[in-house]
Amino acid sequence: MLLPAMAIVRVRAHTVCRAGFFRSVLQTPACSKCPPHSFTRVQGSVACTCEEGYYRRDSDPPNMACTRPPSAPRNAISNVNETSVFLEWAVPEETGGRKDVSYNILCRKISVDSRHYEECDSTVRFLPQRNSLRNNSVMVADLLAHTNYTFEVEAVNGVSELINPGRQFVSLNVTTNQAAPSPVSVVRKGNSGKNSISVLWQEPDRPNGIILEYEIKYFEKDQETSYTIIKCKETELLADGLKPSSVYIFQIRARTSAGYGGFSRRFEFKTSPYFCSTPTVAASSDRSQVPIVAVAITVGVILLALVTGLLLSGRRCGYSKAKQEPDEEKIHFHNGHIMYPGVRTYIDPHTYEDPNQAVHEFAKEIDVSCITIERVIGAGEFGEVCSGPLRLPGKKEFPVAIKTLKAGYTERQRRDFLGEASIMGQFDHPNIIHLEGVVTKTKPVMIITEYMENGSLDTFLKKNDGQFTVIQLVGMLRGMASGMRYLSDIGYVHRDLAARNILVNSNLVCKVSDFGLSRVLEDDAEAAYTTRGGKIPIRWTAPEAIAFRKFTSASDVWSYGIAMWEVMSYGERPYWEMSNQDVIKAVEESYRLPGPMDCPVVLYHLMMACWQKDRNSRPKFEEIVCLLDKLIRNPSSLKALVNSSHRVSNLVEPGSLREASGYQSIEEWLNGIKMGRYVELFMDSGYTSVEVVSHMTVDDLRRVGVNLAGHQKKIINSIQEMRVSLVNNTIPI
Numbered sequence: 001m002l003l004p005a006m007a008i009v010r011v012r013a014h015t016v017c018r019a020g021f022f023r024s025v026l027q028t029p030a031c032s033k034c035p036p037h038s039f040t041r042v043q044g045s046v047a048c049t050c051e052e053g054y055y056r057r058d059s060d061p062p063n064m065a066c067t068r069p070p071s072a073p074r075n076a077i078s079n080v081n082e083t084s085v086f087l088e089w090a091v092p093e094e095t096g097g098r099k100d101v102s103y104n105i106l107c108r109k110i111s112v113d114s115r116h117y118e119e120c121d122s123t124v125r126f127l128p129q130r131n132s133l134r135n136n137s138v139m140v141a142d143l144l145a146h147t148n149y150t151f152e153v154e155a156v157n158g159v160s161e162l163i164n165p166g167r168q169f170v171s172l173n174v175t176t177n178q179a180a181p182s183p184v185s186v187v188r189k190g191n192s193g194k195n196s197i198s199v200l201w202q203e204p205d206r207p208n209g210i211i212l213e214y215e216i217k218y219f220e221k222d223q224e225t226s227y228t229i230i231k232c233k234e235t236e237l238l239a240d241g242l243k244p245s246s247v248y249i250f251q252i253r254a255r256t257s258a259g260y261g262g263f264s265r266r267f268e269f270k271t272s273p274y275f276c277s278t279p280t281v282a283a284s285s286d287r288s289q290v291p292i293v294a295v296a297i298t299v300g301v302i303l304l305a306l307v308t309g310l311l312l313s314g315r316r317c318g319y320s321k322a323k324q325e326p327d328e329e330k331i332h333f334h335n336g337h338i339m340y341p342g343v344r345t346y347i348d349p350h351t352y353e354d355p356n357q358a359v360h361e362f363a364k365e366i367d368v369s370c371i372t373i374e375r376v377i378g379a380g381e382f383g384e385v386c387s388g389p390l391r392l393p394g395k396k397e398f399p400v401a402i403k404t405l406k407a408g409y410t411e412r413q414r415r416d417f418l419g420e421a422s423i424m425g426q427f428d429h430p431n432i433i434h435l436e437g438v439v440t441k442t443k444p445v446m447i448i449t450e451y452m453e454n455g456s457l458d459t460f461l462k463k464n465d466g467q468f469t470v471i472q473l474v475g476m477l478r479g480m481a482s483g484m485r486y487l488s489d490i491g492y493v494h495r496d497l498a499a500r501n502i503l504v505n506s507n508l509v510c511k512v513s514d515f516g517l518s519r520v521l522e523d524d525a526e527a528a529y530t531t532r533g534g535k536i537p538i539r540w541t542a543p544e545a546i547a548f549r550k551f552t553s554a555s556d557v558w559s560y561g562i563a564m565w566e567v568m569s570y571g572e573r574p575y576w577e578m579s580n581q582d583v584i585k586a587v588e589e590s591y592r593l594p595g596p597m598d599c600p601v602v603l604y605h606l607m608m609a610c611w612q613k614d615r616n617s618r619p620k621f622e623e624i625v626c627l628l629d630k631l632i633r634n635p636s637s638l639k640a641l642v643n644s645s646h647r648v649s650n651l652v653e654p655g656s657l658r659e660a661s662g663y664q665s666i667e668e669w670l671n672g673i674k675m676g677r678y679v680e681l682f683m684d685s686g687y688t689s690v691e692v693v694s695h696m697t698v699d700d701l702r703r704v705g706v707n708l709a710g711h712q713k714k715i716i717n718s719i720q721e722m723r724v725s726l727v728n729n730t731i732p733i
């Protein structure tokens, strides 16, 4: 069977192909016409020769047309986003007759002396790849900021390598934008002691500018809600005031004029056990030098000891004080934190010549098409406050609050309105209202924040009078204190802390809001002009801030005490209907608000501590958070409630209450406060004169037969008001 086949082969091998035809030895014995772009001028060819400018790869079959390299890609465009560039192009007009066209990217950047271009270094990333791209686009990332680059997009195919030179490319010149630094990636531990850890790190791989400072965040492992933030210019830090034998998490980020880069990953370092002795900052010894001065006429010694004990137990919770004047900027040690002299951690947007730059440094621009306004939820100083969903690309939609700037605003109003966003955008804390971004490119200008379902705290409490457990109320106070601790740590003084400026979400989480520049107090209906010209919410403000504008975190602590009082009395107005002038005088004469009804004594004493005349003796927010945490862990400490004797102990003993109150009889008084229904019960129980009534307690009211909590509160408050009038009558004006 084999012989005849061999014979056929031999017979056909004798056929000689004419010019223009070829017969490959490996192929069928018939002659084939030379494929396109090839020729042969002789007979008996086994292959055809490619025309000039056309090529054949070794791997191309002889019957395939000769091909040539493609022409350059067309219509190339670039799209710069900070330090990334997206390059896109159209396929070459001429593919050279092949299907294996691909693209290579050549990257060059201008040299440091700006004289010539040099190859990009290997840190530049190409997505999906740099060479042999089959798609018509590529993303180039991790370029340097503010730098000129040239990209050549070269088209190649299977025969490109056969010609040399003759690259076919299109070139694009690109300048990258300002960009934040890349994350710090190398962090290591230096020496550690039982109370301290030294941390060292390297500059980020891509600083993208001059690093102005680093921000170091650290906290005890699993205690993330309580953390410390420190700013410094060096690449090392000694974190002090730590617990022995404990693991701490450190994260570091760098800041350039373009803003903050991302935080580094979390680095875990441990302090030494107790037996390792390392010198630490003398906090505990200082502590004993700090007297806790309670307002003498107010606080029962035993109960004060309870508060003091709670405040002092535990190093981080103790009253601690730097050796310097606490208000000085040069505090090196403060509540267990190291502070770097002169370094302000919060950046005042006023320091920017162009307020728009500040907004865009700290707030993200949101496209208006991502926002749907559904309803109006409040009225702000600059326009309506609305709510609705925010739909950001690639994210699930979520509800937000939308503050709008009303039409016809002045340039100053626009700047002040957006100033709040420049401030809010610098904060990042679960008890500070979170800024989502701003809309400035279209009108109306908007500030977008997280949505707080229960609105402002004062209104919320009034609506839910008596509805919460003490622990729930303490939880709210804790949230407020934690937000304030964060603000004071980074050097921001709020100046207008009050329940109306706290927002509450659906989980009862309280967040500090209402940040502003000079206008901070101008939009507060409570703010009144002082003799020195400024506008101040008198009832919430510390005496030194009213008298000589000494606004500090210590004056915020005073306001916090008043806000505490508002919470514990379910939104009662501090000092009731007293005039601002009377409040100033009463406070100056050591009068303090009485404990709200049913308020745990320990909380009232904390309020009183916040209202100490000497601002340096007031507790720090750090200490307040610690105390509240302890109370939450130990609810029995909240059982002792303020009773009448405490409620009146801070008041000057009445001389003639009747005169001071302006009421001549019980009947007149009770009718005056719309409680006339109890006149008979009062009389029957022996409360026949205003003087006698002035000593009544809530228990006495119950015994008389006033059982409704709302009525008890109204009557007790009226008694307090009578006392306040008395105090004012006795204060020399």
Ligand code: AMP
Binding pocket: 377, 378, 379, 380, 381, 385, 401, 433, 449, 450, 451, 452, 453, 455, 456, 500, 503, 513, 514
């Ligand atoms: P403001 O201008 O910040 O004082 O806001 C005015 C009012 O709008 C507040 O008293 C709240 O009732 C409401 N409001 C402001 N921001 C929010 C928010 N993020 N979530 C819910 N309500 C808000």
